[in-house]
Amino acid sequence: MADYIPFVNGITDYETFRAHYRDSCMVRIPLEQINRIGSQIPGNAPLWLDAGIDGYEHSLRQRAPWSSWASYIGHFRENTLLTTEGSVKNPDKEKVKSFVWSVLDKCKELSPKWITVPQLPVIEGNSRNKVNRALARAAYDWKVAKGFGGEFVLPLIFTHQEQVRIKTNWIPKLQVARRCCTDAQASLIWVVDSSLYDQDGTGTFPKRFAALVSFHEDLRGLFLQERVIAGPYWGMNLVLWARGLSEYPGVSLGTGYQYRLSGSPPGSKGKRKSRIALAPLRRRAVMGAELKTWLETALNSLNPKYEAYKQLLRLKQHAESLETRDASRRQTAEVYKNWFHSIQQVPPVARALTLYQDLSLAYVLGKQLPPLPKSEGPGRDPSIVAQQLMLNCL
Numbered sequence: 001m002a003d004y005i006p007f008v009n010g011i012t013d014y015e016t017f018r019a020h021y022r023d024s025c026m027v028r029i030p031l032e033q034i035n036r037i038g039s040q041i042p043g044n045a046p047l048w049l050d051a052g053i054d055g056y057e058h059s060l061r062q063r064a065p066w067s068s069w070a071s072y073i074g075h076f077r078e079n080t081l082l083t084t085e086g087s088v089k090n091p092d093k094e095k096v097k098s099f100v101w102s103v104l105d106k107c108k109e110l111s112p113k114w115i116t117v118p119q120l121p122v123i124e125g126n127s128r129n130k131v132n133r134a135l136a137r138a139a140y141d142w143k144v145a146k147g148f149g150g151e152f153v154l155p156l157i158f159t160h161q162e163q164v165r166i167k168t169n170w171i172p173k174l175q176v177a178r179r180c181c182t183d184a185q186a187s188l189i190w191v192v193d194s195s196l197y198d199q200d201g202t203g204t205f206p207k208r209f210a211a212l213v214s215f216h217e218d219l220r221g222l223f224l225q226e227r228v229i230a231g232p233y234w235g236m237n238l239v240l241w242a243r244g245l246s247e248y249p250g251v252s253l254g255t256g257y258q259y260r261l262s263g264s265p266p267g268s269k270g271k272r273k274s275r276i277a278l279a280p281l282r283r284r285a286v287m288g289a290e291l292k293t294w295l296e297t298a299l300n301s302l303n304p305k306y307e308a309y310k311q312l313l314r315l316k317q318h319a320e321s322l323e324t325r326d327a328s329r330r331q332t333a334e335v336y337k338n339w340f341h342s343i344q345q346v347p348p349v350a351r352a353l354t355l356y357q358d359l360s361l362a363y364v365l366g367k368q369l370p371p372l373p374k375s376e377g378p379g380r381d382p383s384i385v386a387q388q389l390m391l392n393c394l
Helices: 011-020 031-040 053-060 067-073 085-089 093-108 129-146 167-184 205-222 236-242 289-300 307-317 325-344 348-367 374-379 384-390
Strands: 027-030 047-050 114-116 151-158 188-193 227-230 248-251 275-278 283-286
Touching (some): 027 031, 031 067, 151 167, 167 205, 205 227, 227 236, 325 348, 348 384
Parallel strands (some): 047 114, 114 151
16 A cells, blocks of 8 residues: 555546555545545545635635635535634634534545544734634534544645745744644644645755755654645655655645645646656656657667666657647656655665665756756756755655
């Protein structure tokens, strides 16, 4: 059984899960999507249900949440409770209880193993401390009253990189999370920086990644008994898992590899690009005419005896079929799964070193290749993604 936890956000994700990730220890599905997936959920799939309460972030920032989420959340009692700063700063405990019990009752109908504790995302300041603690206490009261035999997952969703950049910013957030975890009697904590897209190759990433590692080290110091879920990201989830700073890496299923808040509108279909995994480089790239040209040039730079040459040659040969979003999604999901399993197959004590060596090979290979197309932005250097991740493995 694999340690990763796929984040299934719709039917297409679920089809990918069924095709490639059935060996996962758990699958996370938003409660909002249950009616769409419905009876397709296999009885033996351990289920983690998330009611998507972080979607209230849109209303609190005076943005309109996606209409389907707004319609879904509107079915719960007291569903307007978390839409204004006033009610968040001074929550009505009875209304909080009514809302939380309504949400968790719906989750319980699906017999999940895990349920996410209703919580609002992390922001600057302490204005949400009171409501998050009230939500956590109401969840515990529900668990006792309703006899829920599963486990609670406390979410710690960051919304800006500054929140996990320096210790003085994150320590107060961890202390509040510790109290909420105790209030809810949660046995797992899920941590993700929703602002992090760790494939960009941005020049500030080495410091940002190092800070994320330090944050998780402090997290371990406060959450000694709880298991930790990290991500989804592209690579930092694997780094944290390989270093023993999380038990479970949250993973996407062929697209994204970044956590999007519940209720976020889907990207414009015209702007969403098909990305494929360049397996020997441990990264992705936009699939199109420019990448086809790059593959031709890259192959001319490599010895045909290299395994990397053979992998890139197969991509070139199947380039036309990989231009569709469905095909690129399936290809990426399969490559990512194989990458993860190559690390999990070694003993836990050797995983950090194995991942470091794996990324080092990708880095050295990338240094031999020409820059990727301009569509890769700051990540045009083929080696940059592997390099930035590699530096945080040990």
